[in-house]
Amino acid sequence: MLAYLQNIAVLFAINAILAMALNFIMGYAGIFSLAQAVFFGIGAYTAGYIALNVSDSLLVSMAAAMGISAVLSMALALPALRVRGEYFVAASLGLQMIGVTIFSEWKSVTGGLGGLVGVPPPVIFGYTLTSTSEFLVLALLILAGILVVSALLVRGSFGRSLMALRDSESAAQAYGKNVNTVKTLSVAVSAALASLGGVIYAFYMSFVNVEVFTLEMSILLMAMVIIGGTGTLLGPIVGAAIVMALPAALTYLPFIPPGELGTIQQIIYGSAMVLLMMFRPGGLVGGRSKDKTV
Amino acid sequence: MLYLQLLINGLQTGALYALIAAGFSLIFGMTRIFHAAHGATFTIAAFVFYEFYEVLQWGLVPSVMASAVAAALFGVLLNRWVYVIIQRHEGSFFTVFAASFGAAIVVQNVVAIVFGKGLVTVNTSLSRSVEILPELYVSPMALIAVVAALVCFGVLHYVFTHTNMGVALRALGENPTLIDVYGLNPRSLGKYAFLIGSVLVVPAAILTAATSGLNPAMGHHVMMISIAATIVGGVGSLRGAAMAGLLFGLAENISLAFVDPQWSEAVTFVILFLFIIFRPGGFYGRAVMS
Amino acid sequence: MTMPQHDEKVLLEIRNLSKNFGGLQAISDVTLDLPAGVITTLVGPNGAGKTTIFNLVTGHITPSSGTIHWLGEPLMGIAPWRIARKGIARTFQDLRLFSHMTVAENIQTVMERSSWLWQRQTQDMTEKLEQVLQETGLIDKRNARAVDLAYAERKFLSLARIMASDSFLWLLDEPASGLDPRSFDRFVELLKTYAQRGVTICIIEHNLDIVIRLSDTVAFLDQGHILAQGSSDEILKDPHLAAIYFGDR
Numbered sequence: 001m002l003a004y005l006q007n008i009a010v011l012f013a014i015n016a017i018l019a020m021a022l023n024f025i026m027g028y029a030g031i032f033s034l035a036q037a038v039f040f041g042i043g044a045y046t047a048g049y050i051a052l053n054v055s056d057s058l059l060v061s062m063a064a065a066m067g068i069s070a071v072l073s074m075a076l077a078l079p080a081l082r083v084r085g086e087y088f089v090a091a092s093l094g095l096q097m098i099g100v101t102i103f104s105e106w107k108s109v110t111g112g113l114g115g116l117v118g119v120p121p122p123v124i125f126g127y128t129l130t131s132t133s134e135f136l137v138l139a140l141l142i143l144a145g146i147l148v149v150s151a152l153l154v155r156g157s158f159g160r161s162l163m164a165l166r167d168s169e170s171a172a173q174a175y176g177k178n179v180n181t182v183k184t185l186s187v188a189v190s191a192a193l194a195s196l197g198g199v200i201y202a203f204y205m206s207f208v209n210v211e212v213f214t215l216e217m218s219i220l221l222m223a224m225v226i227i228g229g230t231g232t233l234l235g236p237i238v239g240a241a242i243v244m245a246l247p248a249a250l251t252y253l254p255f256i257p258p259g260e261l262g263t264i265q266q267i268i269y270g271s272a273m274v275l276l277m278m279f280r281p282g283g284l285v286g287g288r289s290k291d292k293t294v
Numbered sequence: 295m296l297y298l299q300l301l302i303n304g305l306q307t308g309a310l311y312a313l314i315a316a317g318f319s320l321i322f323g324m325t326r327i328f329h330a331a332h333g334a335t336f337t338i339a340a341f342v343f344y345e346f347y348e349v350l351q352w353g354l355v356p357s358v359m360a361s362a363v364a365a366a367l368f369g370v371l372l373n374r375w376v377y378v379i380i381q382r383h384e385g386s387f388f389t390v391f392a393a394s395f396g397a398a399i400v401v402q403n404v405v406a407i408v409f410g411k412g413l414v415t416v417n418t419s420l421s422r423s424v425e426i427l428p429e430l431y432v433s434p435m436a437l438i439a440v441v442a443a444l445v446c447f448g449v450l451h452y453v454f455t456h457t458n459m460g461v462a463l464r465a466l467g468e469n470p471t472l473i474d475v476y477g478l479n480p481r482s483l484g485k486y487a488f489l490i491g492s493v494l495v496v497p498a499a500i501l502t503a504a505t506s507g508l509n510p511a512m513g514h515h516v517m518m519i520s521i522a523a524t525i526v527g528g529v530g531s532l533r534g535a536a537m538a539g540l541l542f543g544l545a546e547n548i549s550l551a552f553v554d555p556q557w558s559e560a561v562t563f564v565i566l567f568l569f570i571i572f573r574p575g576g577f578y579g580r581a582v583m584s
Numbered sequence: 585m586t587m588p589q590h591d592e593k594v595l596l597e598i599r600n601l602s603k604n605f606g607g608l609q610a611i612s613d614v615t616l617d618l619p620a621g622v623i624t625t626l627v628g629p630n631g632a633g634k635t636t637i638f639n640l641v642t643g644h645i646t647p648s649s650g651t652i653h654w655l656g657e658p659l660m661g662i663a664p665w666r667i668a669r670k671g672i673a674r675t676f677q678d679l680r681l682f683s684h685m686t687v688a689e690n691i692q693t694v695m696e697r698s699s700w701l702w703q704r705q706t707q708d709m710t711e712k713l714e715q716v717l718q719e720t721g722l723i724d725k726r727n728a729r730a731v732d733l734a735y736a737e738r739k740f741l742s743l744a745r746i747m748a749s750d751s752f753l754w755l756l757d758e759p760a761s762g763l764d765p766r767s768f769d770r771f772v773e774l775l776k777t778y779a780q781r782g783v784t785i786c787i788i789e790h791n792l793d794i795v796i797r798l799s800d801t802v803a804f805l806d807q808g809h810i811l812a813q814g815s816s817d818e819i820l821k822d823p824h825l826a827a828i829y830f831g832d833r
Contacts, residue, residue, distance in 0.1 A: 094563030160693035171680035273396025
């Protein structure tokens with residue numbers, strides 16, 4: 001039982017990390033990305049590849065994953081952010097689709113459809129992480145770290161810049177904000193943080209497979225952020241908890257055939273998104289915070 | 295000969311994509327609503343047609359009409375019950391987009407519950423290919439697709455140039471604030487945008503049902519093509535979106551001569567990226583900097 | 585950047601500026617000088633092109649022809665945020681406050697010019713924040729969200745942002761419209777104070793009271809042309825211009 005709960009907890013922490021990273025751009029900068037699963041994947045594949053071929057150091061994998069994600073995200077952001085928000089959504093959608101194809105086809109690096117198997121356990125400061133509880137501690141530490149970093153960024157000048165350009169881009173420009181740089185940096189931060197979730201995932205599962213890095217996952221993450229509440233620090237964590245708790249809660253309802261669990265879960269969070277946007281756009285944590293602009 | 299075959303397939307696909315993309319572009323251009331649930335409209339139209347034609351055996355014309363009514367109802371009601379309410383108190387791009395997405399997810403899964411997750415097809419002799427030249431297989435569907443697209447665009451052109459409602463809709467697309475000055479109501483005009491835009495998916499939905507078959511997740515691909523085509527065609531340009539849809543249909547098929555099938559979807563997005571980088575305005579539009 | 589003294593040196597030079605949008609000629613051949621420490625008001629009927637001139641100076645749109653020079657340097661084609669960092673700031677007719685941020689945050693963020701991930705809060709910035717809050721009377725509202733403010737308070741916040749921006753050319757687009765008499769007086773006094781400190785101000789205004797009380801110079805625009813320039817007395821007493829302004833040509 002304990003092992004089962006710990007397993008859920010690790011997966012929850014990973015999802016919370018991904019959701020928080022997405023909230024950074026969606027909630028604070030008003031940039032909508034459908035490609036979050038790709039950066040999750042980049043983190044996982046980078047860690048897996050490095051661990052299998054180069055070094056089993058956790059820190060090396062983390063640094064490489066963050067670096068690659070940040071650079072790739074800037075390649076996406078720089079052209080797409082010059083123009084309106086809808087273009088970034090479309091470009092991110094494109095990146096998501098191409099990303100999945102590359103993950104599935106680039107056999108030499110990603111192992112193709114079979115994925116990377118037998119990823120060795122990570123080593124940090126000479127200590128090898130093997131048990132579930134050790135991974136849980138790691139995941140929670142990273143989650144806490146991301147929470148702290150996010151809080152510092154958001155409450156400081158960068159956070160104010162993000163919110164200013166979300167509230168009125170033209171006014172932000174008129175007061176000296178280099179909007180493109182701010183947006184691109186925020187996308188890079190978001191991608192780098194998401195890749196950390198991928199690193200943990202790769203080492204925890206010892207196995208990296210393309211199936212979790214699809215558009216479905218990106219949509220799921222978006223649902224977590226929206227339901228929990230955009231633009232709040234704790235919202236994505238709440239959202240992750242709720243969306244993950246759904247399937248478990250649903251198993252207790254006797255009249256739902258087990259084969260339909262996933263479908264019902266999606267109907268519930270799809271409906272939640274619609275209803276929340278209609279009546280409580282700030283999400284569960286944020287409340288009615290999205291009033292008209294002035 | 296292979297190229298000719300792929301070209302014909304591409305025209306067939308392209309004609310259908312052109313219609314779908316035009317519908318999305320119409321809605322977005324005129325109401326500025328990012329109707330991510332457009333793919334869901336397509337799914338509903340296709341499955342309603344399947345239900346009436348294949349399962350209930352009602353005959354072609356009633357089935358087509360049922361499909362059109364279902365698509366129109368979905369579009370108009372989603373606008374009236376969800377989008378309008380959101381726009382009343384806040385209506386940012388994000389909120390509408392998220393709600394639209396949520397609706398699409400709900401539709402996809404409800405359809406999955408009712409019809410199952412697997413592939414279903416509509417049987418009709420029209421989809422059977424005929425070898426008209428050595429190694430060149432064409433089905434009557436290809437012709438029907440192109441003709442349907444041309445007819446629809448013809449009707450659309452007439453509506454936009456010769457009817458009051460059509461002209462008002464175009465004005466709405468150009469300058470929403472000016473509309474109030476002339477005593478027209480943007481909200482009620484929006485209803486027509488959703489009506490027409492949603493009905494435009496019906497030919498494509500029916501033809502897809504008859505050729506490749508349907509599954510609940512088919513809306514995703516439709517949505518992606520719609521969004522990509524609207525951007526490549528130029529935001530606000532129906533003609534551009536239609537042309538871009540045709541381009542994507544052709545590219546998707548012709549690329550099969552050069553790359554494996556898994557990459558054909560990627561081809562669409564490579565084209566999209568290239569446009570975003572080099573010509574964000576698309577074919578006809580002007581890229582609007584915020 | 586230090587503020588030039590009130591010595592009538594011309595800071596902003598607009599020469600033969602024109603802008604057309606598709607078929608619509610918004611501005612034609614506009615020539616205007618904004619000297620240091622002088623308050624200029626642009627008046628004219630709606631649609632005359634006044635806001636377009638502001639948008640051209642701040643870089644939100646680019647000219648079709650003509651030049652704009654600031655302290656001798658050309659501004660055409662430069663991104664708005666760069667122009668803002670040269671010392672030019674503006675307000676918007678529709679305010680465009682940072683709605684979901686607090687009053688204090690609205691003012692703070694204007695002072696934080698760096699795009700980098702973290703910027704140190706200096707003593708100067710803290711003092712300036714207090715000073716601006718004090719001068720605009722928003723001290724009690726420092727933690728209120730912009731969207732929750734009353735109308736007059738929002739107008740003052742819009743002014744507060746520009747006050748904190750350390751700019752010495754202010755382009756104010758109908759800054760005082762709709763204010764009640766008491767707020768209006770406070771507003772005018774505030775503008776006068778900053779003008780005396782050397783700020784160059786250019787105002788778009790329909791309120792003739794402001795025009796009379798504040799302006800050193802008035803420029804009258806109609807249909808994209810400057811019809812006349814002079815003291816407020818000269819312009820406002822001209823019957824021909826009044827006819828255009830009030831609509832009976």
